[in-house]
Amino acid sequence: MTAIDMEARPPVGPTNFAAALRASVAAATDWLLARQKPDGHWVGRAESNACMEAQWRLCLWFLGLDDHPLCARLAQSLIDRQREDGAWEIYFGAPNGDINTTVEAYAALRCSGYAADHPALIKAQRWIESKGGLRNVRVFTRYWLALIGEWPWAKTPNLPPEVIWLPLWFPFNIYHFAQWARATLMPIAILSARRPSRPLPPQRRLDALFPDGREKFDYDLPEKKNAGGWDVFFRKADKVLHALQDFGHRFRLNLWRDAAVRHTLEWIIRHQDSDGGWGGIQPPWIYSLMALHVEGYPSDHPVMAKGLACLDDPGWRVDVGDATFIQATNSPVWDTILTLLAFDDSGAPGHDSEAVEKALDWVLKRQVLVPGDWSVKLPDVKPGGWAFEYANNSYPDVDDTAVALIALAPFRNAPKWRARGIEEAIARGVDWLVAMQSASGGWGAFDKDNTNQLLTKIPFCDFGEALDPPSVDVTAHVIEAFAKLGVSRDHPAMVRALRFIWEQQEPDGSWFGRWGVNYIYGIGAVLPALAAYGEDMSAPAVLRACDWLKSRQQDNGGWGESCASYMQAESAGRGNATASQTAWALMGLLAANRPQDREAIARGCQFLIERQSEGTWPEPEFTGTGFPGYGVGQTIKLNDPLLSERLRQGPELSRAFMLRYGLYSHYFPLMALARAAKAGRV
Template identity: 35%
Template sequence: MLIETIFHPDQDASSTSLSYPRLSLNDAITCAKARLLELQNEEGYWVFELEADCTIPSEYILMMHFMGEIDATHQAKIVQYLHEQQDRDGSYPLYKGGPGDLSCTIKAYYAMKLAGDSIQAQHMVKARRWILARGGGAKANVFTRIMMAMFEQIPWRGVPFIPVEIMLLPKWFPFHIDKVSYWSRTVMVPLFILCTYKVKARNPNNVGISELFITQPESEKNYFAHVKTPLGKSILAADRMGRLMEPLIPGFVRRKATIKARDWFMSRLNGYDGLGAIFTSMVNAYEAMDYLGIPADDERRRIAREAIDRLLVVKPDKAYCQPCVSPVWDTGLAVLVLQEVDRRERDPIAEQSLTKALNWLAGRQLSNEPGDWRVQRPNLPGGGWAFQFGNSHYPDVDDTAVVALAMIESGDREFAENIERAGVWIAGMQSANGGYGAFDADNTHSYLNHIPFADHGALLDPPTADVSGRCVMFLSKLVDRQPEYRAVIDTCITYLRNQQEADGSWFGRWGTNYIYGTWSVLTGFESAGISKHDSHIRKAVVWLKSKQRADGGWGEDNDSYHDVGVRGESETGSAFHTALALLALMSAGEAGCPEVKSGINYLLKNQQDDGFWKDDGFNAPGFPKFFYLKYHGYEKYFPLWALGRYRNECGDFIS
């Protein structure tokens, strides 16, 4: 089912008939809470739009032309969305307010041209000039060059050599799919087939983009000029040697590897949620199924296409495609928010909503089904939650900690088994250094980020402070009755102490950025009972207070992933970052300080007439420096969380 315009979490304030004056703390909480409850799905979950940069909607158009399956209505609406997102200089950034990105701009240009936009149109001229001024199509990243090779716009020598025989490599080999992250595995395996057989896009209108190249593609010799490190150059030499030796690969070996790759991704198609439940993996699988001869009317292929289409957000005049959906994450956080808001008194309506949500979540807990994480933890009982509606091979450590904590906070013994299974699973997913990755344990083979394919630098899923902080937050709630978790918690706390930056902050891998990371760790420390006088906590408090803006709020741009000199800073404040900073300070025992009072006033002053808040910026990375996201729910429930906690600690009034 497509998300239609009746999906109202992201209506502008001007589109609603609700009209509220500036409210007191109590009234502001009541209003925002009522609106959040309104948006709960009748099945019990919350899900808000998850918007990425223009790469994903552009790739949706490219997929339609690759397959020759063009929906003119969707295409026209996506093109309208692309028109609206273009910057004045003609480029397309990876996040709002960020610098233009070459690869994103190339894909948007090609998508618009495929859809029928004239190359003489002003927006196309501006985009083309911007691309050429930065070296043209030859300078695009690996994924963009692979797309161009399949559309016959560059020769295959312009992309890394990734033969399907990789599937046959032994686990001890320096590269093996079990050594990379879950998202890398699900993207790469069907891509091995597409690249090995040099699959060509149907491209029914025979649209090309030769005008985006300074040196014509067949003559270009510098497709890998970006490889600079000695290790990278060594691997590139091996890449070239492998390409020369490819004709010597016996046919039976290629067939065996192809069958193994096919069986690997076909066994993980994941129904209507799609391979890995992420767009790029789903598209690669769909295109590989077509090449392998699986007919269009085959149920598996039909469902694979529908899984992709379910990511569309379709509005009356425009549309875009999400990279994935976040119902478990949104629901777990919404439950924690409402539990905080109603901590002082029982609201029967909210209680009914929470029960419904928790029961929905309980039904989504993964069982002992096979999962890729079992490669590293084969004897570990299942018990995690995915990020999406369904993703049985890839439970998410972060989501599991949040959902299980919400179940603990409910006080309902009905969820005791769910909580116990989550605790066992999370404790077992700890990496050797004490921290936690999002999906894998000990996914730390850093040399793999130097292979030519990995120019995005995000092939791995190493432990990070933000996920680790939430694991401490959850496990600390269990340690009184399950003391065996004490060693796990202590080891993780040591990891977090070592991860603290010199200025007192923590890096945020999955949310923007140091404010998010610092909030994550301080809430974990609070749950673990670490003294508020602890030197690491005091250092973090000083850093957070130093980043407060003159208007009382906080803000942080994704620029901080590229320039550490702007940690915790932004040209404008945001309700999301203000809420995180407030929650972090209150976790550190600072609820009564002037900075917290000023921050609460910032949220009250910036609450919209519809009861929510509105932030324009992207608030999380998919991959830092390369791919960013906007969780449309964050500006709705995080500020409510901060207001609710403040009221619980300081009362109804702000002095």
């Protein structure tokens, strides 16, 4: 039984259903209003996995900050999250632990002084051995082990900093990588070039993970599945790069290397966010600090001090008892604009309320009006997007921009907001989105046409997604935004976008969800967008989508889908029923507005009403997606032969990076219930 079940209310009878629906909407609205920040925004916790805390503990060791007050608190967070079987998992309720997370957590605890015979470490060691040991860890975990002297740098993929000079037309130019990969690649290139390590003291080393001794251990990277001849090519190229690096170091031929490092350092420093982090996410932040440290930047240097101070920023740090958790990202813009959408659906508080006005003013001020990495390929396009986080001017994203425009749309004709420049903000946002459309007609999250499949074959890219291809859910949000802003369906961008949506539908009627779990999220994004544009909601393709949703509704009235659905076809649309996923399914059915769905909608609403507790919905499950887990750099469909091959080989959930956004289980249910009440479909 999940937390949401334990909080369940008694069943709601048909005679008081409408009143219960209104009461649930009102309670959810009040809950949100009570949690608005003084400056007008909302933000929930972005929960991920124990790699965050493990890596930060190892980073503090590497930086020589052994007495940092976070050291013990990070170790405690790892102890608190260990599974009974000794492993650490990558999302709540995962069927198995994760080898990479478990090895990194083990290393962090040893770094913190936990003895190898500590019960937690003995359990972890046995679990790691049962999964084949260190031989099966990913590239990033190998880098971390190299940084603490537990892995030879020569047996890690070489990332030469000279890539900073590759021209834009070259396949391996850094701007052909996804935003998250690019921002992480640059500092790792410095670490790879310098090969630094701060070895753990003898009494804390990871000897137990080398049961046959280090001299007998095979450090070579396992063959990369589905890479074909490219795997052989890149392995040979990697050996050549290592040999050249050794030759240059031996004969002091480092003139070009040092220049490349300096250029890369300049790039890193130029990309530091105003809050001290990098890229709005953990990996480039943590690797950039270590790269700067290796190049002689002391901890009190302004750039380093700002980055380290970010660890105390409540936008990143969450303290729970004696433990501290460092978030992988933060989501204030996303949470605020979706809350505004929920309020617009519920009709309360009104558009003129102080809460809404403060939030809208906060959102308008967050529009990014300076060029970012996206402008390298679009130098003549004016900026106008919104980012996900508090501070991330280099990487505004299409999804936040589209939803921000949906949130702004109801206010565009109000004199007070016109005087504050809302129409200009909307126009810039629309123009930016049109320019960011990919050739396929869809939109990726951060870049245009970020689809170079060759990049997914290199050894470095075994961590998850190296590319940012167009996705259905992001494209659907753009379509909905343009519909609400009155962009003609005959506009070339819309013609291509709608064609993309229909082409991406699965044969069974569902749509793949890239940034939310998974097919339920995809349908929940697409159907409201199609309805907003006046598409024929009685079309056979729409009916198939609705029938798919109804086929996945559970006996309790709710919907749920496991993160495993990204790698296991049988998990599509199946998993513990959650409030957020039930809301997505309801919004899809409500958009179709079919009489035959009335009962399913009523049951879904009742599920939400009965499980609401103190105004909100408890939900421990992860329903947000960072890296889906298929790890091949493209939007995978169930009928794709490449995915079929991967499914036969077994799930690769170690490639996945899943998220639990703390407010997903609140504003999405509020939207769904408010739309149901407004439509009178229950």
